[in-house]
Amino acid sequence: MNIRPIVLVADPLSPVALAALGSDVEVRHCDGTDRPALLAAVERADALLVRSATRVDAEVLDAASRLKFIGRAGVGLDNVDVPYATLRGVAVVNAPAANVVSAAEMTCALILASARRLLPAATALRRGRWERPRFTGVELSGKTLGVIGLGRIGTLVAERMAAFGMDIVAHDPHREGGCPDGVKLLSLQELLHRADVVTVHLPKNAETIGLIGRAELAAMKPTAVLVNVARGGIVDERALHAALVSGQISGAALDVFDREPCTESPLLELDNVTPTPHLGASTSEAQDRAGVTVVEAALQALFDRPADSLVA
Numbered sequence: 001m002n003i004r005p006i007v008l009v010a011d012p013l014s015p016v017a018l019a020a021l022g023s024d025v026e027v028r029h030c031d032g033t034d035r036p037a038l039l040a041a042v043e044r045a046d047a048l049l050v051r052s053a054t055r056v057d058a059e060v061l062d063a064a065s066r067l068k069f070i071g072r073a074g075v076g077l078d079n080v081d082v083p084y085a086t087l088r089g090v091a092v093v094n095a096p097a098a099n100v101v102s103a104a105e106m107t108c109a110l111i112l113a114s115a116r117r118l119l120p121a122a123t124a125l126r127r128g129r130w131e132r133p134r135f136t137g138v139e140l141s142g143k144t145l146g147v148i149g150l151g152r153i154g155t156l157v158a159e160r161m162a163a164f165g166m167d168i169v170a171h172d173p174h175r176e177g178g179c180p181d182g183v184k185l186l187s188l189q190e191l192l193h194r195a196d197v198v199t200v201h202l203p204k205n206a207e208t209i210g211l212i213g214r215a216e217l218a219a220m221k222p223t224a225v226l227v228n229v230a231r232g233g234i235v236d237e238r239a240l241h242a243a244l245v246s247g248q249i250s251g252a253a254l255d256v257f258d259r260e261p262c263t264e265s266p267l268l269e270l271d272n273v274t275p276t277p278h279l280g281a282s283t284s285e286a287q288d289r290a291g292v293t294v295v296e297a298a299l300q301a302l303f304d305r306p307a308d309s310l311v312a
């Protein structure tokens, strides 16, 4: 009998990615946020494919005695215990370039939506209120965008918002090589003092958790808006709520939350917050690219064959 390796898909992947898995493997699905279901299903898996919702920690890795490969169909690896996986001899592969354009476009959409107060204006209109003076916005042209984390996504956001006439400043002490034309690198404090819009594009790790807290929010302009399309927890949510309620800053746009799914939070009740349910990478193009990237890598790891010969 020909036993095919088992690929466990624990978060929704694009149909194109699922088709690319082909017939050399047995594909199984489970809901990675259902812990008992995940622990049971991973026991027989040779490869595990996830997005950001499934937490792959030591408990999952200990339950996965056959596992050789974890594919993270996206950028952030904060939901995977990479050091422990490495210790267990499990390869971890992400798709670092697959969704960055989508995440950058989402960030720009949130910046524009915040500047023109699109969400509260649309909500009021749906409730039958035509309130033009209440929703006077601000122009972005001539204002300053502060990018915290000038990596792939931060750079794409900087390029796009420069086309709207924004001056770009950035903070990134780990950046190697030069800075894109027209972008000025500043200390975090200087950036916070200067920026009209602050946008966060950092990985979530021990250094960045809580990086934007009470003191940092207090350093921002009262007219400034904070955008986070990176990870919840990098911005202290309690401190942000207090800053928004007291008028210390003017608004926030949040695609990510400390605990996800986040359907109850005092932040969701504020008129000056534009919240989205972690949609930065949720485009068909990004999902196809991210899914196919990890499927190709999984097939290569399982069969030790060049990926090109395996994926249609």
Ligand SMILES: NC(=O)C1=CN([C@@H]2O[C@H](COP(=O)(O)OP(=O)(O)OC[C@H]3O[C@@H](n4cnc5c(N)ncnc54)[C@H](O)[C@@H]3O)[C@@H](O)[C@H]2O)C=CC1
Binding pocket: 074, 075, 076, 077, 096, 099, 100, 103, 148, 149, 150, 151, 152, 153, 154, 171, 172, 173, 174, 175, 201, 202, 203, 204, 207, 208, 229, 230, 231, 255, 256, 278, 279, 280, 281, 282
């Ligand atoms: N909302 C969403 O759907 C998505 C969210 N993301 C998140 O965005 C994050 C950033 O993605 P990329 O730009 O592709 O990563 P990247 O690795 O290209 O860039 C991150 C940048 O942050 C800088 N950095 C690290 N620590 C820093 C610190 N303490 N202060 C200032 N800068 C620091 C690094 O030097 C690097 O230039 C990902 O780690 C992921 O968590 C990514 C894709 C989609």
Ligand SMILES: O=C(O)CCC(=O)C(=O)O
Binding pocket: 051, 052, 053, 073, 074, 075, 076, 077, 099, 278, 280, 281, 282
């Ligand atoms: O849709 C997803 O998987 C989340 C994308 C994301 O946050 C990431 O790639 O880091």
